[in-house]
Amino acid sequence: MIRGDAMCIFLKQTPLNFNDPSQKLGMLLAFISCVGWAACAHPISDELRARIDPHLTFQQVFERADDFLEKNVMLGGIIVQTKNFENWAEIEVIQKDLDCFGYPSREDKSGGRFIFIKEGFLEPEIWSRGRYVTGAGVAKGTRTGKIDNKDYRYPLIEVAELKLWKNYNYPINDGSYYGPFYRPYYFYRYGFGGFRHFGPGYYPY
Structure with a gap:
C-alpha cells in the first residue's frame, strides 16, 4: 500500500x-x-487525537503518572482480562506500540501493563483475553495490583473512545522468505502519541 x-x-x-x-x-x-x-480510517476520532500530545510516550505515563493526570492519551495492546463492576468495566492490557491506523503491534515487546476504565458494561467473553484493543481518554493516575505474587503499579486511563479489533493470523515480520519478487508492505508505526519508526508489516484488514 x-x-x-x-x-x-x-x-x-x-x-x-x-x-x-x-x-x-x-x-x-x-x-x-x-x-x-x-x-483504513483511524478508530479514534480526529477531534480526540488532536488533543493528544504527539511527544508524550507510554513510558513517561508509566514512570511519572502523577505528572500527566488529566492529560489525553491514546494506548493499545493485548487484553489480559476484562472485569465488570457496578457501573463500569476495567480492561487490563499489555501495552503495544500503535501503527498509523491505531492497530497494536504484533511484536513481542511491551512497555508494561495498564488499565482502561470504561463506563457501563463490557461482555468479558467478547472483550476477551488475547484480543487487540485501542483506546483514548484521560490519564487518571495509578493503582497497585498484583501480577502473580508481584506488586504492580498500573496506569489508569478513563477512555472516551474504544476500539476492539478483529484478530488476524498474519505475522508482522517473521523473517520468512516469500520469493525474489515479494516484499512485505511498509508503513509507519504509530507509537504512543507519535510516529516512531519505519518498518515492515501487514495491514490488519
Missing part, C-alpha cells in the same frame, strides 16, 4: 500522459492505494 502523502507527491510531480503504459499502471496503483487508504 502506498502511503497517502507519497501518492500525492507522485500525482503532483508526474506529468500526465495517458498514452504511456507505465503511467497508466502508476495511475491505477495510485487509485487503488487511494481507495485502500480511505478504507
